[in-house]
Amino acid sequence: MTTRRRGAALEQAILQAAVDELMEVGYRELTMDNVAARAGTAKNVIYRRWPSRAALCIAAYRHMLPTGPDSTPDTGSLRGDALALLTRANDRMASPFGRILRQLLGDIQSDPERMRELRDQVGRAGVSHWLTVMARAASRGEVGQSALTPRVATVAVDLLRNEYALNGATAVSNDVLTEIVDQIFLPLAMQSGSIGHD
Amino acid sequence: MTTRRRGAALEQAILQAAVDELMEVGYRELTMDNVAARAGTAKNVIYRRWPSRAALCIAAYRHMLPTGPDSTPDTGSLRGDALALLTRANDRMASPFGRILRQLLGDIQSDPERMRELRDQVGRAGVSHWLTVMARAASRGEVGQSALTPRVATVAVDLLRNEYALNGATAVSNDVLTEIVDQIFLPLAMQSGSIGHD
DNA sequence: TCTCTTAAGATACTGCTAGTAGCTTAAGAG
DNA sequence: CTCTTAAGCTACTAGCAGTATCTTAAGAGA
Incomplete structure (x- = not known):
């Protein structure tokens, strides 16, 4: 040669x-x-x-992430959009991409530098989709303004990630996805008024 | 010898x-x-x-887990109890115990058998505390019955676990803990009536 | 007390992997 | 044409999981 x-x-x-x-x-x-x-x-x-x-x-x-910006789902209801987004996230996490990412994250826990590097280029990719979907729901009057925080916007994906952390590579069932959407995300998004404690 | x-x-x-x-x-x-x-x-x-x-x-x-059953906090308010429980969980996750558990969980992802073994003996330990605290709040009229689901009860700890999965060993700040309690857990616990979507 | 089975202990080994060292030689710039 | 840079090659160190073999102590039963 x-x-x-x-x-x-x-x-x-x-x-x-x-x-x-x-x-x-x-x-x-x-x-x-x-x-x-x-x-x-x-x-x-x-x-x-x-x-x-x-x-x-x-x-x-x-x-290996050439994933051009994918579209934001628009099913007409917040619930439909949320399920679509969460299903997509689940598919990704159950794919080789997700498997590799979890192994990588698990192996560099003690290296905060690389940890940040990896997290920043991946973790926050989906946030804008959730904010878009919620903003659209707000314009339909479906969602209270007080719910438009990053913490609420990402809560569903955060909980999904927790499922993988606890269960390993086993894919998360649709039942769990709907449970997260119906018991956690929707109630939070649809609450009206301020968040009062005392 | x-x-x-x-x-x-x-x-x-x-x-x-x-x-x-x-x-x-x-x-x-x-x-x-x-x-x-x-x-x-x-x-x-x-x-x-x-x-x-x-x-x-x-x-x-x-x-190494001789931790006898620890007490359920009783501060008089749901918010106080939740912060106490979440702070305790955070302390544990930031300690050597948590560090070891995360490394262990990360290494056996591909072994569902051991995964279940490890998760079952550890992961679900705290659920009863949250249910107790919520039941007490319900008896004070602070909490709607519809919120008394395991998913809602564990949501705070689940989100905390997600923080560790994303950030590595770095301890989670008190600000994040209060954010989880005030923006996620309390609104869910305090909602009244049924969870309606359509 | 004697004997016999079991398992502890010691040591050495295989096989694999991350990362390093040093040399040879092709690419490509000037 | 020459000279510098870096690609390619080969061999190496060091560390680790897991295995194999042999010797010898413990302890049970006669």
């Missing part, structure tokens, strides 16, 4: 190899040797670009 | 060594060699009792 890749081309090849490996075996089972072999290069070439396995995989994870 | 421990005595010594090791270095850094050395025995003796590192550590984790 006389051709020898350099610079950006090589970097892309390594990232793609890491992505393929992540999709096939997940983060936990990914080895640097396999990535190197897959990319047709050597391990130390990888280490010249990323300081560790975790760093490479975070970069690869970012690289 | 002529004395040679057997049976239960040896088992306790190993578990105690694992507990000490967990407290000092956590689950991720715990090695079977170190546990064996600490217990004054050999690795294969451990493997005759537990099939893997994870199994040993789960047993050790159970062994």
Whole structure:
């Protein structure tokens, strides 16, 4: 083999190899040797670009998210929109994407730097959808203004994430999704007036 | 050394060594060699009792939880009780106990059997406190009957757990705790009448 | 007290992985 | 054409989970 890749081309090849490996075996089972072999290069070439396995995989994870901005559902009712958004989130969390993300998050808990890096580029992606959906419901008079806080907007996804933290990779059932929407999200969104304690 | 421990005595010594090791270095850094050395025995003796590192550590984790039933707070108001319970949960999650539990949960995601084992012996411990506190508030007329569901009762702790999943080991601030109580838990608990959607 | 079975203890080993070191040689700039 | 940079190769260290084998103490039963 006389051709020898350099610079950006090589970097892309390594990232793609890491992505393929992540999709096939997940983060936990990914080895640097396999990535190197897959990319047709050597391990130390990888280490010249990323300081560790975790760093490479975070970069690869970012690289595998080409998900262009997806649409906000508009079913006509807040309940329909909420279920649509939550179902979509559930599908993502149950997919390889979610599996990889959870393994990654679990492995870098002790590294606040990378933790922030990974969280910021992923965690807050869906917030705007929820705010949009709630704003639309408010304009229909379905929702009280006092409910338009980020905490309320994300409560459903936050609870879904908790389910995965507790149950592992097992996908969350539709019953749980509707329970979250009907018992938690909708009552909060639809409350009117101020939140009074005393 | 002529004395040679057997049976239960040896088992306790190993578990105690694992507990000490967990407290000092956590689950991720715990090695079977170190546990064996600490217990004054050999690795294969451990493997005759537990099939893997994870199994040993789960047993050790159970062994380190002598926490007798703690009291239910009674501050006179639902808000005060909720903040007390949530603060207590936060303290526990920020302690070595919480750190170890998260590492353990993160490592056995792909093993539903052990996942259930670990979750069932820990996760649902606090539910009764919340139900007690809410029942008391209901008898004061503070809370609507429709709110007395497990989902609502655990919502605060579930959201707290989500914070740890997202932020890693960093302790959650009091501001977040009061935000959860005031924006999520109290509005849900204090709602009156039925939860209607259509 | 003697014997025999069981399991503890010691040691060494396999196999795998992250990360490092040092050398050789192709790419590409000037 | 030359010289610097970095790709590629190979071999290495160090650490860990889990296994295998052999020796020897504990303790039960006769």
